Amino acid sequence: MISENDKIAQIRFGENLKKLRIERGLSYRKMAYTCSVDNSKISKIEKGRVNITLNTMLQLAEALQIHPSELLNY
Amino acid sequence: MISENDKIAQIRFGENLKKLRIERGLSYRKMAYTCSVDNSKISKIEKGRVNITLNTMLQLAEALQIHPSELLNY
């Protein structure tokens, strides 16, 4: 079951992801191209609509060329 | 589909989790008690047998009383 706190965490994570992506001048599609995560999925993650898994996080970090832990530094 | 790299990442994550848990003198069951993650699940995570989600990571971090990003600092 998804608690309210969980949703908030997802939204925060998404906001941070968006910030990092924009900083690098990447569009959803460009980013998707380099990390095998579909562009629509990236949109959903940034909007806090999914409870992302570790492996997906690592793929995003690779596309952004950052250390995975940075995704949680917010 | 779970790639070989994914499995390796899960195993690394698990090893780090184990280190952090042991450092705090917590058993599976004690830790489970404070984070509503079943003790058998913690075992599976430490063994790299599951692709944990963000929310579960946050619960583990809370039980360990660390910042979530530390779970990825390995």
Next chain:
DNA sequence: TTGATTGCGGACTTTCTAGACCGCATTTAT
């Protein structure tokens, strides 16, 4: 102003996590 790019959401199938519980062999305490 035409064409491309972008953000974002819907829909669908497959695969796997979450969550809860059981059991047991081994280690650790009493």
Next chain:
DNA sequence: ATAAATGCGGTCTAGAAAGTCCGCAATCAA
């Protein structure tokens, strides 16, 4: 020697993530 604690694996259901593709309005570029 006995009891408790611990590590760790298995099993089952429900629901959600992964993965893939379509579509469209709005913005941007030629």
